Amino acid sequence: MTATVVTGIGVIAPTGLGTERHWANTVAGRGAIGRVTAFDPGGYSSRLAGEVTGFRAGDHLPGRLLPQTDGLTRLSLVAAEWALRDAAMDPPALPEYGIGVVTASTAGGFEFGQRELEKLWSKGPQHVSAYQSFAWFYAVNTGQISIRHGLRGPNGVLVTDQAGGLDAVAQARRRVRDGTAAMVCGALDGSPCPWGWVARLATGQVSRAEDAARAYLPFDADAAGYVPGDGGALLVLESAAGARARGVHSWYGEVAGYATTFDPPPGSARPPALRRAIEDALADAGLAATDIDVVFADGAGVPERDRAEAAALRAVFGPRGVPVTVPKTMTGRLGAGGSALDLATALLALRHGVIPPTVNVARPVPGYDLDLVTRTRRQPLTAALVVARGHGGFNSAMVLRGGHGDTDRD
Amino acid sequence: MTTFTIDDLARLLRECAGEEELNLRDDALELPFAAMGYDSVAMLEIAGRLRADYGVTLDYGEILPAETPRRLLELVNTSMAGDR
16 A cells, blocks of 8 residues: 655644744744733633744735634634645646545634624624634634635544544545545644633643743643643645655655544543554554654643553553653644644654754653653654544554655555 | 715625725626625625614525625615615
């Protein structure tokens, strides 16, 4: 079977607009977490976030699209355009039903929806925008990307919180293997509004620290929650044979393996299912644990969840058996966008032979027995594992194989 | 006498459907909304704003067939005159 490869990437993240700026800031360990500016966080127990800054929708999108789009839909549209351009893909030149879209979302267009709900209750139903009919909906990012670029192939959406980015790319890989020429996939996610904020605070897992450098510390002795954020990445996926057929002979890497599992209910005697997701992803890739050169961890930042993830990694790779890193310490947890961004960052790491750092973690818990990368590390990398867990019990794992194209086996 | 003018419509379109560069000249009055990129949901949004801002109630069966700016202007002004 021909490999499924990534030929284009579009990134919009707190660490930068565009792949290059994101990668440069990430390698340099420049964190982007700060006090929330999208709304006044003063009344809440948590006030820090990783926000996308410097993005003016009017600079990137036609005016006609602005009244009908939530902020995250706008980011999705621009990231999709950048990913398609990066892939040198011109949709009108491909078969009409040849390209599909699958994205993931944690909550849909909450910012847009909150505004319309406020109008509903303060002014009355006649003041609610007609665009609310779709602008709030989880699938709207897929829909708007599809409409804008005429991508009439198989479309879909997944809602699995932080695991969503991996799950969307996995679904895209299924479609490519079934014969779809190409898929735009991944996620840009986040709800920069009070409604989204309180929904996240309700999990009890958001850090209450005031200091941005001390708020989100996955695998650290002082771990006390995570910091939310917005953004993510979209990828263009196609078969290696299809890429070659349209004259593309180099790419970022291959989506080599994937698996997803769901945790047993609280109180069950059965263990969390993350270990099985990792092992099944390796098996799907036809690789052994020793073939993996770096793990991009989920990094929940909540002690019991860190402990569970460390246990799973230790069981599969052995104590300090593989470099583990959490570059989302620089951005916060971006929901489905977080795992999509991890995929993009991992592909860049494979291409450049650089493991980006886990920042701010000064006291990794010794008992976790992880080789946690706290300073940028340069070494050749051939395969990466990306792990993501979603609130409620989702576990997904994806194996990426690096490679530049025609020197690789098919 | 209050009328709904081409400038009123242009402003409404900009606010509802966001086309800043729209410049409705006389010859654009015959251009179908669809050709300008305004789909049926945009027309429903315009209907909502006409009701909220001008007190003109047009149901879907009335506004969707008004396919050009000229026809919509006529429809709105007829409705406003009829209320008197």
